[in-house]
Amino acid sequence: MQVYKFGGTSVGTPERMKDVCRLITEDGQQKIVVLSAMSGTTNSLVEIADYVRKGNPEGAGTTITHLRHKYRDHIPCLYDTEEMQLATRKLIDEIFLDIHDLCGMKFSEDIEKEILSKGEIISTNMVTNYLKEQNVRTMLIPALDYMRIDKNGEPDMHYIREHLLEILDKNPGYDIYITQGFICRNANGKIDNLQRGGSDYTATLIGASVRADEVQIWTDIDGMHNNDPRFVEGTSPVRQLNFEESAELAYFGAKILHPTCIQPARIAGVPVRLKNTMAPSAPGTIINNEMQEGTIKAVAAKDNITAIKIVSSRMLLASGFLCKVFSIFDKYKTAIDMITTSEVGVSVTIDKTSRLAAIVERLKKIGTVQVDTDMCIICVVGDLRSKNTGFETLATEALRDIPLRMISYGGSDHNISFLVAMKDKQRALQALQKILF
Numbered sequence: 371m372q373v374y375k376f377g378g379t380s381v382g383t384p385e386r387m388k389d390v391c392r393l394i395t396e397d398g399q400q401k402i403v404v405l406s407a408m409s410g411t412t413n414s415l416v417e418i419a420d421y422v423r424k425g426n427p428e429g430a431g432t433t434i435t436h437l438r439h440k441y442r443d444h445i446p447c448l449y450d451t452e453e454m455q456l457a458t459r460k461l462i463d464e465i466f467l468d469i470h471d472l473c474g475m476k477f478s479e480d481i482e483k484e485i486l487s488k489g490e491i492i493s494t495n496m497v498t499n500y501l502k503e504q505n506v507r508t509m510l511i512p513a514l515d516y517m518r519i520d521k522n523g524e525p526d527m528h529y530i531r532e533h534l535l536e537i538l539d540k541n542p543g544y545d546i547y548i549t550q551g552f553i554c555r556n557a558n559g560k561i562d563n564l565q566r567g568g569s570d571y572t573a574t575l576i577g578a579s580v581r582a583d584e585v586q587i588w589t590d591i592d593g594m595h596n597n598d599p600r601f602v603e604g605t606s607p608v609r610q611l612n613f614e615e616s617a618e619l620a621y622f623g624a625k626i627l628h629p630t631c632i633q634p635a636r637i638a639g640v641p642v643r644l645k646n647t648m649a650p651s652a653p654g655t656i657i658n659n660e661m662q663e664g665t666i667k668a669v670a671a672k673d674n675i676t677a678i679k680i681v682s683s684r685m686l687l688a689s690g691f692l693c694k695v696f697s698i699f700d701k702y703k704t705a706i707d708m709i710t711t712s713e714v715g716v717s718v719t720i721d722k723t724s725r726l727a728a729i730v731e732r733l734k735k736i737g738t739v740q741v742d743t744d745m746c747i748i749c750v751v752g753d754l755r756s757k758n759t760g761f762e763t764l765a766t767e768a769l770r771d772i773p774l775r776m777i778s779y780g781g782s783d784h785n786i787s788f789l790v791a792m793k794d795k796q797r798a799l800q801a802l803q804k805i806l807f
């Protein structure tokens with residue numbers, strides 16, 4: 371079984387949806403196809419939920435009407451038959467009525483998540499109906515019937531696998547199974563999601579569950595580039611990445627992949643291929659277990675990082691100091707990304723700042739605390755085992771004119787990370803591009 375995932379741009383217009391349908395049916399092989407919402411839709415839904423949060427029903431109403439008109443216009447472009455146009459219009463109207471009703475309720479996070487789920491529900495219904503009209507044996511599997519996160523917000527792998535396999539088992543004989551990316555249920559059975567960009571995660575969770583031959587992530591660019599093309603000119607595609615390398619790049623800001631989507635594929639040993647929907651014959655990037663020795667693969671950057679330096683109130687780092695520091699972050703369920711230590715203190719970075727004030731208050735009891743906001747982690751990824759001398763020098767040489775707040779190396783064989791101010795990010799990425807590639 372193959373698993374294909376198409377992002378927002380890939381299903382962004384009726385024409386693109388038709389292209390996707392051609393692409394998934396031309397080899398005649400059975401597939402599970404994960405779809406995102408049409409591009410821009412989730413952002414509009416976030417906007418609608420925001421209006422509801424702020425008690426502005428008019429604002430929500432205007433955005434709903436705008437979005438609804440857009441979808442109504444798509445229908446005659448997508449379907450040939452009057453019958454399918456009518457059926458799909460009815461379905462979409464019902465979904466928009468639902469959104470409207472949700473907006474009339476008292477705001478809660480549950481309401482917000484239900485509103486956000488509608489984009490993928492609409493796009494998957496549109497594509498399923500199109501395939502049915504084209505006489506392709508197609509089944510829509512609702513993600514809410516099998517995709518689930520546990521009370522820590524982590525995918526419940528056992529539940530997902532068991533329920534998905536049961537659905538597939540009970541419904542054999544279809545050529546294409548369509549399902550929604552991004553959306554899931556949580557431990558309370560409520561509608562939830564796998565965070566923004568989460569359709570990639572849906573695809574790898576499915577790929578791991580069915581032990582797919584390959585998971586293909588189709589997007590709007592020819593694979594993983596060696597630097598962020600939004601900030602650097604002249605980037606080029608990387609043709610192969612090791613699971614660890616791609617996981618580091620995704621986690622440290624390469625937007626082409628959801629931050630944690632590589633883990634399920636890595637654990638199950640399912641290769642992931644990144645492909646370009648706009649240029650299907652381009653080779654893209656293959657992510658697998660292979661390791662190309664002695665090469666630097668790519669650079670990525672993660673924004674909105676906060677650095678915290680804690681200098682011990684004692685003269686030397688007493689035993690137990692680091693343990694106390696970490697237990698404070700653990701108590702407030704705040705993950706640490708980078709860490710550097712010295713004789714007297716420690717610097718760490720976090721990206722979730724909702725509990726920052728409480729953390730700082732506690733840290734002040736064991737030392738002097740300095741907080742720097744608006745920082746950015748720049749991560750250089752490749753075969754960075756210590757026997758490969760010289761790469762660290764090259765990277766630091768590239769950044770010679772840029773103030774470095776932290777450097778972290780040796781935590782894995784695959785990365786060296788630098789913490790810089792966000793205002794220096796683009797300059798840092800460009801300088802690394804010039805020297806490393």
Ligand code: ADP
Nearest residue numbers: 377378379589591593594595597598624625626
């Ligand atoms: P989709 O909607 O298909 O999920 P995304 O917008 O999430 O697509 O991801 C694709 C985008 O990721 C590209 O258009 C590109 O701008 C951005 N991107 C950031 N870093 C990289 C990188 N290193 N390689 C390729 N694309 C990247």
Ligand code: ASP
Nearest residue numbers: 406412552566567568569
């Ligand atoms: N539609 C969701 C988002 O925009 C999920 C995804 O596209 O992967 O974040």
Ligand code: MG
Nearest residue numbers: 377567625626
């Ligand atoms: Mg994405």
